[in-house]
Amino acid sequence: MPWGADALKTISRRTALIGAGAITAAYGAYRLVRPGQAERARADLTLPSGKRPNILLVLTDQERARHLIPSTISLPHHDRLMANSTVFRNASTVSNLCSMARGIVYSGLHPQNSGLWENTPLPYSGGFRKDIPTLGTMMQDAGYTTGYFGKWHLSHFGVDDAVGSDTIAATFGGFGFEHTDQDRERDGAQHGWKYDPLSAASAANFMAEQKGGDKPWFAAVNFVNPHDIMFFKTSEHQQKTRLNDFPDVIMPAPDDPLYAKDWGIDLPDTFGDATLEGKPPAHREMQKVMGLALGDIPLDRTDYWRDYNNYYFNCLADMDRSLGSVLDALEATGQDKDTIVIYLADHGEMAGVHGLREKGGNIYRENQNIPFFIRHPDVPGGREIQALASQLDVVPTLLSFAGIDGPTREEMYPLLAGQDLSPALTATGTAVTDGPRTGTLMQWTSLIHMSEKSVRNFAAVQAASGPFAKFGAMDLREFFGGFKNRGHMRGIADGRYKFARYFSPFEHHQPATLADLSARNDLELYDSLTDPAETTNLANDLQRHGDVILDLNSQMNALIAAEIGVDDGSYLPGPSSIWTA
Structure with missing residues (x-):
């Protein structure tokens, strides 16, 4: 049978009604604590026989869906991956802030149940729960060798904390990722430009080392960009109007020929806050919050906003190069036919649309609609479908690809809140109804961004x-x-x-x-x-x-x-x- 054959069949799913306090009890019946790791719920799985696919997860930060990026922006490696993938046009983030969204991807749970309801640099945020499985531990349970590369933002590290390779290894290991070569968080000003190529190189080395091994591998590659837009300095006025330099300084574009590119893209018709009339007051409050936290960019200075958007496009183009390096390495090691690739982002970027910037508590498409591609060696690519997809669906879908069938997932990980999207890859239609979802839930739980x-x-x-x-x-x-x-x-x-x-x-x-x-x-x-x-x-x-x-x-x-x-x-x-x- 081809890899993921069971995953490509429609599997009925039992929905569990859960509360945050029930998590430990629900997993307690089959907890297996492995030496040297955090005490997380583990499952003793009977693994399928035969060869199983490697799985490559690529998670980017602050990237809008591809159809919301001007078509003239050259992203050849995005296009290359999409040409061989099933593209979910109606993919949505659940919560539009880094830690919350990433916590959802790496736990399969909503912020209320993962513990990540606020960005982790904030001292009062609780952080990722230590008594729940993670995507890393679940893939280990499924018999995979695991590696993690790039941005983390799931623990209380500062944006550029050089905590040392031992601390990083212990932290990542507690989340079920046994291979990494980092010594710090990668989340600050120009960190996409600085570290994404290193993350790509580390992932390439990991894939090469695992070739021919007796176990399949799972690699999580977490690019920072286009998140560098958060710390882009448009003017001295922006610096002077900023309350402080938390969580990092703002900077102009790096001295790199790629960032000198002017795409000549006009601001969209929805630029400016005229379209905020008749909208919830929370939107204008978020406008004020971002102006204080990151500095004011006046809406009447369209030159600043053109620079802002142009820098965002260049951050995307920069990250696209790193994506290309990973895809090249996959092909160079001859493992592309043995590997499923899933690509998505944590949330989008407003970039002045409706007068807003960054991410935040709203449901606008620029913020909510994320790229979501699945490249499966057994499924023809180049197909765009309307089926709904949520970040919650990543964990059950990847477990399905790993050969863990629906009944086993429900028994071993009863609190997983998402759906297995694999049947949508081979559905004959392309409509919204040709997926397992009829709706995707969106939410905002942050307190610091309230006012x-x-x-x-x-x-x-x-x-x-x-x-x-x-x-x-x-x-x-x-x-x-x-x-x-x-x-x-x-x-x-x-x-x-x-x-x-x-x-x-x-x-x-x-x-x-x-x-x-x-x-x-x-x-x-x-x-x-x-x-x-x-x-x-x-x-x-x-x-x-x-x-x-x-x-x-x-x-x-x-x-x-x-x-x-x-x-x-x-x-x-x-x-x-x-x-x-």
Whole structure:
């Protein structure tokens, strides 16, 4: 049978209703702790006989879906991979911040259950739970040799912490990755330009070393770029208006001929904040937050914004070179016919569309729609499908490719929240309905990005010297005052409509009627069929669109129950009662 033959059959899946507190108990029955590793739940699997494919995962940072990048931007290795892949056009991030999104990819769980509900450099973020399986440990359980290369952002490392190779090896090893050659985090200013080629070279060496081995291998290659856009300096005004240099300094483009390229791309029609009229107030609050955290880029300075977009495109082109190095190495070692490649990003980039930049708590396509390609040696490539895909689906899909069938996955890893996408690779149609999903859940759980007040107070605490001074600088009324804003979000996309509700983190609730929705939420609804640019918020007309909203809200509540369990704010710091309406 060809590799992944079982994975290419439709497999029924039992949905588990879960709560964050049930995780350890659910895995406790079959925990096997291996010496020298963190105490994570392990599964004693009966492995399939015969040869199994190698698996190469490529995860990029802050990359929009390919169809949202101007076609004149040359990305030859993206195009090369897509020509041999099944491309999921309706792929979505779940949570638009690095740690949360990456935690989803590497656990198969939502932020409420992975522990990564906030970016890890922030001191109050909990970090990845130590009692749940990771993609690395699950692939080890499946009999794979594992390697990790590139950006991490799953632990409390600073953006450029040179913590040493021993610490990195121990940390990555605790997550189930036995091979790495790093000595630091790779997440700061110009780190994509500086480190992505090194990550590609390390991955190439790993693949060459594993050729002819008695076990299949799993390599996770994590490119930083185009994340370098976060620390791009457009002007001195931007530097002067920035609160501080957390988490790193801002810098102009590096002295590299590639970054001198001017693509001559005009700003899109949706550039600027005129299209924020009638939208949830959380969007303008995010506009303020990013201006304080990273420095102001005035919207009337279109020259700055052209530079910003041009730099973003060059970061993509730079990363494309590193992708090419990995694909070349795969072919040069003769393993391309033995290897499944899955490519995706953690989230997108707004780049001035709707007056916003970076990522954040919104459902706009530039932020939400990510590249998602699967190249399977047994499946003809060059095919684009509309089937919905979520980052949650990475773990069950890769386990399926590794020969771990549906019933075994459900028994050994009952809390996995995603779907096995492998049947979509061979479905005869290309419609949304030709995949296992009818909707994808989207959410925003960060606290630091809630309000301008929170960001200002956090900066004041950082500026203070010593623990007592920091305590004195903390103004809880200011920091927590911003939490009254409706800045947390739960949303759903079904392939045509996108619906989201924004609420205060103090008011976690599950609305079921239009009255409930209107009382405690700011609402957002787009029809991608009639308004692909997402300029008109249909939720402003409840009389006309109320039925659509109620239907989508009902689907979203069902997805929350199936994929998260109880969503009551208990994952946040402090007594759970303060987060529930």
